[in-house]
Amino acid sequence: MSFIVSITNKLRLQAARPVLRDDAGAAACGPSVSKPRQHLWAAFRAVALFSLGVTVLSGQPLRAQESPYIVTYDHYLEEPGNLDVEYFSTFGTQRGGNAFVAPWVEFEYGATAWWTTEFYLDAQKTFNDSALFTGLRWENRFRPFELEHFVNPVIYVEYEQTSGADKILKEVEGHDVESDYADPNSVLRQEHDHELEFKLLLSKSFKGWNVALNPIATKNVSPNNPWEFGYAIGASRPLALRATPSRCNFCRENFITGVEMYGGLGDADSFGLHDTSHYLAPVVAWNLPSDWTLRLSLGFGLNHDSHRLLLRWGVSREFSGFGEMAREWFGGRR
Amino acid sequence: MRKSALSLHRRERARQATVVLMFFVITFAVAAKKDSPAARKNTMVYAPLTNAPGKAVNKRNPLAGDPDAVPAGRKLFEEHCAGCHGHAAEGSKRGPSLRVPEVRRATPGALFWILSNGVVRHGMPDWSKLPEPERWQIVTFIKSLASRRSNPGAPAHNRQTRF
Numbered sequence: 031m032s033f034i035v036s037i038t039n040k041l042r043l044q045a046a047r048p049v050l051r052d053d054a055g056a057a058a059c060g061p062s063v064s065k066p067r068q069h070l071w072a073a074f075r076a077v078a079l080f081s082l083g084v085t086v087l088s089g090q091p092l093r094a095q096e097s098p099y100i101v102t103y104d105h106y107l108e109e110p111g112n113l114d115v116e117y118f119s120t121f122g123t124q125r126g127g128n129a130f131v132a133p134w135v136e137f138e139y140g141a142t143a144w145w146t147t148e149f150y151l152d153a154q155k156t157f158n159d160s161a162l163f164t165g166l167r168w169e170n171r172f173r174p175f176e177l178e179h180f181v182n183p184v185i186y187v188e189y190e191q192t193s194g195a196d197k198i199l200k201e202v203e204g205h206d207v208e209s210d211y212a213d214p215n216s217v218l219r220q221e222h223d224h225e226l227e228f229k230l231l232l233s234k235s236f237k238g239w240n241v242a243l244n245p246i247a248t249k250n251v252s253p254n255n256p257w258e259f260g261y262a263i264g265a266s267r268p269l270a271l272r273a274t275p276s277r278c279n280f281c282r283e284n285f286i287t288g289v290e291m292y293g294g295l296g297d298a299d300s301f302g303l304h305d306t307s308h309y310l311a312p313v314v315a316w317n318l319p320s321d322w323t324l325r326l327s328l329g330f331g332l333n334h335d336s337h338r339l340l341l342r343w344g345v346s347r348e349f350s351g352f353g354e355m356a357r358e359w360f361g362g363r364r
Numbered sequence: 365m366r367k368s369a370l371s372l373h374r375r376e377r378a379r380q381a382t383v384v385l386m387f388f389v390i391t392f393a394v395a396a397k398k399d400s401p402a403a404r405k406n407t408m409v410y411a412p413l414t415n416a417p418g419k420a421v422n423k424r425n426p427l428a429g430d431p432d433a434v435p436a437g438r439k440l441f442e443e444h445c446a447g448c449h450g451h452a453a454e455g456s457k458r459g460p461s462l463r464v465p466e467v468r469r470a471t472p473g474a475l476f477w478i479l480s481n482g483v484v485r486h487g488m489p490d491w492s493k494l495p496e497p498e499r500w501q502i503v504t505f506i507k508s509l510a511s512r513r514s515n516p517g518a519p520a521h522n523r524q525t526r527f
Binding site: 095097104106107109110111112140142143144166173176177178191224235237238240268271272273274275276277283319350351354 | 380385432435436437439440443444447448457458480481482483484485486487488489490492493494495496497498501
């Protein structure tokens with residue numbers, strides 16, 4: 031308990047610490063938040079609030095059996111016709127800069143039993159700096175095989191359009207290191223990334239355990255950028271393998287715990303572990319019978335180039351039959 | 365000059381964002397407009413039950429005699445399966461009925477195999493993300509439907525959440 035209190039106090043101090051470089055950067059680049067950026071941030075908040083509202087008020091929810099991973103993917107896709115609305119946030123400490131909170135919203139739709147498509151909106155707020163919308167992502171996952179195999183592959187393709195100020199750290203790749211995020215937002219947002227990201231999601235479930243491995247390859251589509259590589263691995267297990275006969279919030283089967291590890295592997299020009307960051311994160315998911323899933327991940331940096339702490343949390347809700355409703359909107363037959 | 369360049373850049377970014385957004389909406393619309401295979405009248409809908417390999421068909425249900433397996437299976441069915449197969453397993457536009465002779469005749473092993481592998485081509489996802497004992501609990505509940513005549517699909521005896 032005292033450990034948690036001490037960590038919380040350290041984080042508070044770090045978040046409150048002003049950074050001179052930040053002020054200098056802001057002065058050099060004009061006001062820290064321009065009007066269009068403010069509008070985008072306001073739009074992001076509106077979308078996040080709207081999603082939350084829809085999530086709370088809509089009917090036809092469904093209890094999901096969500097994995098606890100936040101970075102790693104297993105091979106399970108969204109059930110066809112279901113929409114999963116998810117809100118996540120990453121709190122990160124920053125040496126040589128200000129701590130930050132980077133929220134993102136995900137809309138995950140099961141197009142078919144072998145194809146899931148997902149749309150992300152990213153944002154961030156850096157303490158003693160500005161808050162801004164940082165980009166969007168469109169992700170697709172395809173399951174090539176019909177039956178379960180010893181190891182199950184899923185092909186992952188994502189397009190990202192983000193600014194250098196994006197701090198959600200959904201994946202770590204290449205030579206991403208903590209110091210990349212130390213500059214003030216006014217500097218970071220000048221960089222624009224258009225990336226294609228490919229992952230091979232390998233996963234296996236056995237005797238209640240799930241083990242997943244995701245090799246990552248990313249290419250910034252603007253010229254003269256080499257391929258970057260990364261990895262994510264995870265293992266998880268529910269606290270109980272049998273369901274109890276009655277509905278309950280605190281039954282052990284509702285909790286899935288695990289651990290994930292992720293980091294960069296350099297790029298095509300300099301492959302390896304030098305100048306890369308790596309994290310180890312215990313994770314837990316609580317699948318509530320009231321259709322909500324809560325996730326928590328406490329990530330610890332494993333080397334000097336990593337953020338010391340990445341605390342992530344998320345809340346999601348799955349809606350069964352969303353596709354049927356959408357089919358009506360677009361004039362499809364019921 | 366700098367201001368107009370910035371404005372041009374912002375417009376370019378907005379245009380790119382709109383293109384990505386439109387791609388997503390169009391993909392979603394195409395996917396949504398596609399008829400759900402499960403919704404089609406398909407006499408072959410139960411054929412996958414016969415595709416289970418012999419070893420899987422003959423697998424015995426380890427929870428067959430467990431008195432908690434049926435109520436626990438019913439709870440899991442309501443949570444994960446009723447959205448497509450209906451609350452009383454009577455079927456819906458999204459999934460077939462499980463109260464038909466084909467399912468009644470199927471061995472617990474065959475049902476377990478279908479549950480574990482899904483029928484991906486016909487829209488049923490695999491449920492191997494549920495631990496094996498939970499899948500057997502669902503199979504036990506489905507098999508119990510055949511042996512019960514009076515309102516077998518009634519909701520779980522205790523719908524209230526217990527803390």
